[in-house]
Amino acid sequence: MTTLMSKPVSAPGKSIIERLNIVTALVLGAVSAFVVWRLALQFLPGDTEVRLFTREDKITLLSMIAWFVGFMTGIGALVGPFRWLMGKDLSHDENMFLAGKDMGINRYFRYTTDHKVVGIQYLIITMVIFGIGGILAMLIRTNLGTPEGGWIHPQAYNSIVGTHGIIMIVGTIIMVTGPFGNFIMPIMIGARDMAFPRLNALSFWLIVAAAVPLIWAQFIGGISTGWSAYNPLAGQAPLGMNGYIMFICIFAISTMVAGANITTTIVRMRAKGMTWNRTPIFIYGIMASVALALPAFPVFFLSQVMSGMDRALDTSFYNTAGGGSGWLYENLFWIMGHPEVYVILIPAVAALMEMAPVFTRRPLFSFNVAVMGIAGISGLSVLVWAHHMYISGWAPLLNAPFMLTTELISIPTGMLFLVLVGTLWRGRLWMTMPTLSIFALLWNFMIGGVTGIYLSDVPADAFLHGSMYVTAHFHYTLMGAGLTGALAALVYWFPKMTGRMFDKKLSWISFWLVQIGFNVTFLGMFTVGLAGQPRRVESYASTFNTGNMITTIGAYVIMVGMLVLLHGVISSWRSGEKAPMNPWQAKTLEWTVANPIPLENFDVLPTVTSDAYGYGKAQS
Amino acid sequence: MTDLMNSKKPQWWKSPDVKKTAILWAVCTALVGYVGTEFHVRSIVEPASETMSGVIDLMRIFTWAAAPVAGLVFAMCLTVLTSKRHYGDNPPAEADHQISNSPRANAVWIVVSALLCLFALITGLIVLQKDSEAVLESTAIQMNVTGSQWVWSFDYPNGARSEDLYLPVDKPVVFHITSVDVKHSFWIVQMGIKMDANPGAITEAAVTPNKIGVFDVRCAELCGLLHAYMQTKVHVVSQSDYDKWVTEHAALEGRA
Ligand code: HEM
Ligand SMILES: [Cu+2]
Numbered sequence: 061m062t063t064l065m066s067k068p069v070s071a072p073g074k075s076i077i078e079r080l081n082i083v084t085a086l087v088l089g090a091v092s093a094f095v096v097w098r099l100a101l102q103f104l105p106g107d108t109e110v111r112l113f114t115r116e117d118k119i120t121l122l123s124m125i126a127w128f129v130g131f132m133t134g135i136g137a138l139v140g141p142f143r144w145l146m147g148k149d150l151s152h153d154e155n156m157f158l159a160g161k162d163m164g165i166n167r168y169f170r171y172t173t174d175h176k177v178v179g180i181q182y183l184i185i186t187m188v189i190f191g192i193g194g195i196l197a198m199l200i201r202t203n204l205g206t207p208e209g210g211w212i213h214p215q216a217y218n219s220i221v222g223t224h225g226i227i228m229i230v231g232t233i234i235m236v237t238g239p240f241g242n243f244i245m246p247i248m249i250g251a252r253d254m255a256f257p258r259l260n261a262l263s264f265w266l267i268v269a270a271a272v273p274l275i276w277a278q279f280i281g282g283i284s285t286g287w288s289a290y291n292p293l294a295g296q297a298p299l300g301m302n303g304y305i306m307f308i309c310i311f312a313i314s315t316m317v318a319g320a321n322i323t324t325t326i327v328r329m330r331a332k333g334m335t336w337n338r339t340p341i342f343i344y345g346i347m348a349s350v351a352l353a354l355p356a357f358p359v360f361f362l363s364q365v366m367s368g369m370d371r372a373l374d375t376s377f378y379n380t381a382g383g384g385s386g387w388l389y390e391n392l393f394w395i396m397g398h399p400e401v402y403v404i405l406i407p408a409v410a411a412l413m414e415m416a417p418v419f420t421r422r423p424l425f426s427f428n429v430a431v432m433g434i435a436g437i438s439g440l441s442v443l444v445w446a447h448h449m450y451i452s453g454w455a456p457l458l459n460a461p462f463m464l465t466t467e468l469i470s471i472p473t474g475m476l477f478l479v480l481v482g483t484l485w486r487g488r489l490w491m492t493m494p495t496l497s498i499f500a501l502l503w504n505f506m507i508g509g510v511t512g513i514y515l516s517d518v519p520a521d522a523f524l525h526g527s528m529y530v531t532a533h534f535h536y537t538l539m540g541a542g543l544t545g546a547l548a549a550l551v552y553w554f555p556k557m558t559g560r561m562f563d564k565k566l567s568w569i570s571f572w573l574v575q576i577g578f579n580v581t582f583l584g585m586f587t588v589g590l591a592g593q594p595r596r597v598e599s600y601a602s603t604f605n606t607g608n609m610i611t612t613i614g615a616y617v618i619m620v621g622m623l624v625l626l627h628g629v630i631s632s633w634r635s636g637e638k639a640p641m642n643p644w645q646a647k648t649l650e651w652t653v654a655n656p657i658p659l660e661n662f663d664v665l666p667t668v669t670s671d672a673y674g675y676g677k678a679q680s
Numbered sequence: 681m682t683d684l685m686n687s688k689k690p691q692w693w694k695s696p697d698v699k700k701t702a703i704l705w706a707v708c709t710a711l712v713g714y715v716g717t718e719f720h721v722r723s724i725v726e727p728a729s730e731t732m733s734g735v736i737d738l739m740r741i742f743t744w745a746a747a748p749v750a751g752l753v754f755a756m757c758l759t760v761l762t763s764k765r766h767y768g769d770n771p772p773a774e775a776d777h778q779i780s781n782s783p784r785a786n787a788v789w790i791v792v793s794a795l796l797c798l799f800a801l802i803t804g805l806i807v808l809q810k811d812s813e814a815v816l817e818s819t820a821i822q823m824n825v826t827g828s829q830w831v832w833s834f835d836y837p838n839g840a841r842s843e844d845l846y847l848p849v850d851k852p853v854v855f856h857i858t859s860v861d862v863k864h865s866f867w868i869v870q871m872g873i874k875m876d877a878n879p880g881a882i883t884e885a886a887v888t889p890n891k892i893g894v895f896d897v898r899c900a901e902l903c904g905l906l907h908a909y910m911q912t913k914v915h916v917v918s919q920s921d922y923d924k925w926v927t928e929h930a931a932l933e934g935r936a
Binding site for chain 2: 215218284285290292293296380381386387420421422423424425426427428429451452453456459460463464467468470471474475478481482485486488489490491502503506510514516517519520522523525526564583586587588590591592594595596597598599600601607643644645673674678
């Protein structure tokens with residue numbers, strides 16, 4: 061952490077702003093939760109109804125809401141709005157304090173508004189999420205590694221699967237947009253900070269606030285419904301379900317806040333001369349991702365509010381006995397769910413597109429096609445949600461039109477391939493871990509995309525749906541394509557974010573371990589899916605032994621690779637080689653600022669006169 | 681891709697890396713097509729209905745249709761990877777061109793992918809149409825299927841009821857599927873049909889078993905604690921064995 065200056069905090073606490081940090085937040089959150097819990101226990105009337113959980117559901121949800129409000133107050137999220145209401149808006153000094161000026165390591169534990177601090181905070185929390193999600197994945201695979209299922213109790217197993225699923229989804233949603241969208245993006249467009257710095261801090265701390273209900277859930281019955289939390293199963297699930305509901309609601313707010321902030325920043329704050337034609341492709345990727353999340357996450361939020369109301373207030377949105385429908389939930393969930401997968405994928409691919417010209421020393425091939433591809437995917441991806449519901453019986457007559465829209469997506473998806481191979485072609489390959497990642501993405505995403513076409517075919521999906529084949533498909537896309545891009549981005553921007561080079565040897569070793577392990581794991585998983593193994597099962601027929609064994613072995617290889625990567629992050633951050641200002645000789649703006657980056661990035665705001673891809677020797 | 685070369689040189693296809701890629705393309709296409717289909721066909725279950733054979737054929741066709749595209753991408757990657765690579769901490773010399781676009785390559789790529797897309801769509805629609813009509817078949821056995829945590833039960837037209845399914849060979853059957861608690865998914869693995877069992881609604885699926893034998897029914901939608909164990913068998917038997925079996929079982933239910 062050498063970029064951090066370590067001056068102590070200025071004179072001890074005068075204003076409330078200076079007193080608040082993660083400790084006050086945790087304390088206030090815990091105290092509020094406890095108080096509300098006691099009060100609810102005392103005063104909420106008992107149930108007259110037959111429902112098993114209703115009163116407990118109310119108590120749990122109320123306590124979780126209290127936690128949330130307490131935590132956000134304790135971290136200082138309300139200071140700004142409150143002061144504004146009182147007519148005493150924050151002074152310049154106070155704003156500088158909030159930005160973390162001269163605060164050293166402490167600023168990472170407060171409501172700090174500097175986008176670089178938020179970026180690092182996001183990076184750390186993403187790594188923590190992947191760490192926990194990874195441990196859960198290893199539990200799943202170990203349980204399935206032994207023939208005839210395992211040693212984990214089915215209730216616990218289901219909960220592990222659900223928790224693994226949802227936190228990995230959240231991890232992949234934030235893995236590019238969080239760390240790199242916050243740290244790198246504003247510098248890349250030549251801005252001093254985000255459009256709304258306080259909203260930026262808000263979006264990060266909301267995720268921390270959201271994490272607690274999810275952990276809480278594990279102690280009150282877990283999330284035994286899988287990440288999709290279908291109703292009516294979710295209505296029947298133990299109290300832990302409320303943790304899922306709160307987690308999603310808070311995370312959805314975080315995503316909406318971040319989305320509004322990032323879109324505004326990109327639209328309004330690009331450097332002088334950075335026309336849309338000169339805006340780097342990575343910026344388009346981030347922009348498309350949050351622009352897709354903006355309509356999608358309110359739907360997710362709503363779907364969970366309704367789920368919570370069914371549990372706690374005995375409404376019947378999804379409860380058939382009361383006139384509701386599980387199909388309503390499925391629709392809401394996938395109206396969010398399909399755009400969401402592209403929220404994950406697009407910025408990861410765009411990051412690799414940004415790196416491709418740098419590591420081939422030639423211009424990006426067909427910038428316009430790249431933009432078109434990103435726009436086309438974004439547009440189509442809101443029209444395909446029911447391909448997750450072909451087999452639900454909801455509307456058999458709509459299967460054909462949804463098959464059409466789904467298969468159409470392969471056209472803009474193909475454009476992304478064209479841009480990447482086009483850029484590699486006749487380039488001068490500079491072999492680095494990000495370069496290898498471009499090839500890995502092309503391989504993995506090809507498999508993910510082609511299997512996606514099988515799945516989009518209704519008759520084939522009648523066999524494949526709900527099987528391990530689907531699980532393998534989306535791991536190829538989320539992990540094989542998405543995470544591969546995010547890891548490359550980590551290595552690529554590490555020098556700018558930490559001031560040190562990422563250890564080259566470790567990045568290569570982990571790359572090969574992760575990629576080989578990954579392909580072994582999920583090719584194995586395709587075979588058991590084809591042989592008829594359903595997903596989310598804790599035990600299976602002996603015909604699936606071999607495939608599952610292979611998959612489990614592959615998973616352990618991934619784990620080793622990830623540990624090597626973690627070691628690489630820690631050791632390079634602490635004692636890696638000092639990075640020059642522009643180690644890759646790249647042409648985007650973030651490489652023009654010094655290490656460590658000054659608080660407001662640029663003394664003089666830059667002016668842009670060309671795109672960032674002017675590599676290659678001019679033709680004679 | 682091909683006219684990335686300096687457009688003043690007319691015979692771009694004579695350049696060595698284009699030739700190399702062309703050869704690799706042929707090899708990769710064959711490999712992807714062959715390995716891809718074998719991978720699927722060898723892993724997938726033995727079909728016990730036309731529907732399932734259709735699924736397997738679809739996979740063959742789609743894999744071969746995707747093979748040239750995947751093959752081209754892999755071939756270009758291989759060409760690039762086997763040409764001069766630069767290791768080291770400083771960037772290599774700049775590439776010797778500045779070509780940043782090729783309208784012709786873009787157009788070809790987009791048109792080809794649109795055609796492939798159309799092809800996949802039409803193939804799918806034809807099969808889909810056949811499957812949807814099967815549900816309307818009037819001579820079919822009408823079977824009621826009920827999912828509940830965590831068993832399947834089957835009601836036969838004559839009032840018999842069982843927890844493992846008996847079907848006559850070569851006779852169309854239509855399933856009317858529902859659930860009494862949460863959502864389940866009724867999957868006859870080797871027959872390639874699947875349909876969710878929803879509480880409060882009845883959904884339909886149809887198939888004609890074409891092989892005598894014992895096959896698997898599994899629940900394909902997480903339905904709670906014992907989801908993994910919610911499975912049973914389908915016994916496909918001759919028409920006379922079937923008639924005998926349902927009569928006996930209807931009697932057991934006291935409804936004969
Ligand atoms: C060429 C593009 C793609 C096509 C045609 C496609 C098609 C499909 C289809 C039809 C399903 C539903 C399968 C089923 O449940 O029966 C599916 C599931 C899924 N796909 Fe894709 N997909 C594509 C790309 C992607 C990408 C890029 C991602 C993520 C980055 C992704 C993530 C997922 C996920 C997460 C699921 C399963 C969700 C669940 O049931 O839990 N897919 N895909
Ligand atoms: Cu989807």
